Amino acid sequence: MPDLTMTLPALRAAYAEGTSTDEVLAQVYARLEKIADPAIFLAMPTLEQAQAEGRALGAYDADKPLWGVPFAVKDNINVAGYPTTAACPAFAYVAETDAHVVARLRAAGGIFVGKTNLDQFATGLVGVRSPYGVPRNSIDPLIVPGGSSSGSAVAVGHGIVPLALGTDTAGSGRVPAALNNIVGLKPTLGALSASGVVPACRSIETVSVFALTIADAWEAFRVLCDYDASDAYARKVPAPALAARDAPPVIGIPDAASIRFLGDEAQARSFAAAVELLRAEGCEVREIDFAPLYGVAQMLYEGAWVAERYTVIEDLMRTDPEAILPVTRQIIGKAEGMSAADAFRGIYRLKEMSRAAEPLLAGLDMLCVPTIPTFYSLADLEADPVTPNSNFGTYTNFVNLLDMCGLAVPVPARDDGRPGSVTLLARAGQDAALAVTGMALERAGKRRLGATRWRFAPPPALPRAEAERITLAVCGAHMTGLPLNNQLTSRGGSFIAEARTSDAYRFYRLAGGPPFRPGLVRGLPREGAPIALELWSLPLAEVGGFLAGIPSPLGLGTIELEDGRMVQGFLCEAAAVECAEDITALGGWRAHIAG
Numbered sequence: 127m128p129d130l131t132m133t134l135p136a137l138r139a140a141y142a143e144g145t146s147t148d149e150v151l152a153q154v155y156a157r158l159e160k161i162a163d164p165a166i167f168l169a170m171p172t173l174e175q176a177q178a179e180g181r182a183l184g185a186y187d188a189d190k191p192l193w194g195v196p197f198a199v200k201d202n203i204n205v206a207g208y209p210t211t212a213a214c215p216a217f218a219y220v221a222e223t224d225a226h227v228v229a230r231l232r233a234a235g236g237i238f239v240g241k242t243n244l245d246q247f248a249t250g251l252v253g254v255r256s257p258y259g260v261p262r263n264s265i266d267p268l269i270v271p272g273g274s275s276s277g278s279a280v281a282v283g284h285g286i287v288p289l290a291l292g293t294d295t296a297g298s299g300r301v302p303a304a305l306n307n308i309v310g311l312k313p314t315l316g317a318l319s320a321s322g323v324v325p326a327c328r329s330i331e332t333v334s335v336f337a338l339t340i341a342d343a344w345e346a347f348r349v350l351c352d353y354d355a356s357d358a359y360a361r362k363v364p365a366p367a368l369a370a371r372d373a374p375p376v377i378g379i380p381d382a383a384s385i386r387f388l389g390d391e392a393q394a395r396s397f398a399a400a401v402e403l404l405r406a407e408g409c410e411v412r413e414i415d416f417a418p419l420y421g422v423a424q425m426l427y428e429g430a431w432v433a434e435r436y437t438v439i440e441d442l443m444r445t446d447p448e449a450i451l452p453v454t455r456q457i458i459g460k461a462e463g464m465s466a467a468d469a470f471r472g473i474y475r476l477k478e479m480s481r482a483a484e485p486l487l488a489g490l491d492m493l494c495v496p497t498i499p500t501f502y503s504l505a506d507l508e509a510d511p512v513t514p515n516s517n518f519g520t521y522t523n524f525v526n527l528l529d530m531c532g533l534a535v536p537v538p539a540r541d542d543g544r545p546g547s548v549t550l551l552a553r554a555g556q557d558a559a560l561a562v563t564g565m566a567l568e569r570a571g572k573r574r575l576g577a578t579r580w581r582f583a584p585p586p587a588l589p590r591a592e593a594e595r596i597t598l599a600v601c602g603a604h605m606t607g608l609p610l611n612n613q614l615t616s617r618g619g620s621f622i623a624e625a626r627t628s629d630a631y632r633f634y635r636l637a638g639g640p641p642f643r644p645g646l647v648r649g650l651p652r653e654g655a656p657i658a659l660e661l662w663s664l665p666l667a668e669v670g671g672f673l674a675g676i677p678s679p680l681g682l683g684t685i686e687l688e689d690g691r692m693v694q695g696f697l698c699e700a701a702a703v704e705c706a707e708d709i710t711a712l713g714g715w716r717a718h719i720a721g
Contacts, residue, residue: 137195142188148181151177161284192289195237195289197289198286199241205241211258213256216446217442227322250454269502275293279310282336301498313363313531316361369589374408380414380495384415388500393500399537404494412490423524427457439458492552492560498518525551535549537567538571569582599661600662601715603644619662627659633647636702644715646695655711680699
């Protein structure tokens with residue numbers, strides 16, 4: 127049979143024409159044999175076992191979004207019957223059940239073909255910290271493959287599989303994507319279940335997706351984005367079918383004083399060209415000072431989060447420390463000299479740094495950054511195993527600490543031939559917005575997929591969003607039975623349900639009046655309380671007239687609900703609450719006026 131392109135559309139077309147899963151899997155294993163890199167996979171089913179799983183799917187079923195799609199899994203994610211090593215033989219155990227995300231892929235028709243190598247205990251961005259060897263970068267074997275999800279990224283970069291799972295705490299779902307010319311989708315924290323995943327920093331990490339195209343990564347994300355109540359960190363995050371934006375986004379980039387390329391002029395030119403692509407798409411680009419974000423990034427390997435990594439391997443560190451690689455032991459072992467007070471000081475400092483960053487991000491829909499500031503070779507890591515790793519985290523380390531989602535997008539190759547990559551970042555829940563904007567970048571130029579000879583085939587144009595109504599959250603006099611409710615009902619508004627915000631909000635009675643007005647102000651998680659709301663559906667054509675009657679300092683923004691959903695609603699400017707009465711403890715406007 128002809129050489130198959132490992133993308134979802136190509137596989138579906140082949141299956142629809144009668145290609146069997148046996149034939150597809152034979153090509154997977156033949157490619158791996160030809161590449162001859164034993165450090166990519168740590169455990170695999172035999173070809174016969176994989177083919178048996180494929181045949182068990184039965185006849186081709188187009189209703190299963192990943193029917194017959196081979197996938198690989200980073201070896202800190204459980205697959206039933208296979209060892210989970212986290213790249214540490216002394217830690218290894220055989221998993222009894224599939225991780226939630228693996229079960230989701232299989233239920234959608236995916237076929238498991240192997241566990242991939244990683245930086246030990248997912249600690250590293252370089253991909254060379256494994257006792258099982260170093261996977262060779264799929265583009266250039268002299269360059270590091272990127273970590274910690276090295277094997278997964280290399281497997282996709284070579285076109286062995288169209289999809290692979292990684293994890294991401296400090297950038298492990300983005301840095302290897304940049305180094306292997308592929309897509310790295312780092313979801314909103316909590317969107318993908320962590321059940322059955324060996325954590326690195328459980329509170330600030332996520333399973334991630336590698337693919338050759340954004341469309342493929344998004345299809346996998348939609349399958350994986352399933353609320354898992356057994357995961358204490360799970361959140362309900364939207365994963366809609368992609369639709370074209372009504373207006374181009376406002377995008378922030380590092381200003382000239384704060385952008386960092388570490389002397390790599392080719393990388394600087396590549397990023398500048400990507401920014402021009404965004405401008406050509408109509409995006410408004412604003413330069414901002416990234417210094418506060420770099421300050422947040424530095425927190426990741428201090429106090430609280432090093433201690434969190436330590437909790438995963440504490441027993442091994444005490445009983446058999448030599449079983450852990452020296453560089454991994456050096457990094458995580460710093461926790462042994464820290465106290466609980468140090469951890470809390472780190473948490474407090476992060477709050478302060480996050481608050482300092484808020485004004486910079488106001489008015490932006492997303493950020494665009496170089497995925498990495500520069501490239502490093504295997505020789506560079508032999509000379510210095512720490513500094514290059516730290517530098518790779520320049521534009522990645524702050525992301526999960528600030529509860530942002532991210533998407534590493536391949537862009538045209540640099541003028542020296544090395545792969546180009548930028549990362550789009552946005553607040554939690556805006557994963558779809560990143561995918562839509564990223565598609566405009568990935569179709570630029572004549573890009574090849576990963577390290578293969580396959581050309582990128584642009585997907586069909588995205589449809590316009592079908593929704594003609596908008597859901598609005600109201601928290602004051604616009605609620606049912608209160609004086610301003612007629613401003614909604616007279617415009618065709620209909621009540622949907624009662625709801626509450628997440629615990630990131632504080633609630634105020636604004637000065638002035640009567641009538642008195644509420645002010646809802648968003649802060650950071652757990653620094654506020656859930657506030658009672660009503661959700662209303664309003665025709666889009668009526669939104670402008672409704673907003674015209676809303677006085678300053680109130681404005682329309684995105685509100686996170688208690689169940690993780692994001693809706694539009696009215697937020698108050700923080701400066702306006704200096705002389706206001708804090709009524710957060712009451713939990714809502716009705717409770718306030720009743721008192």
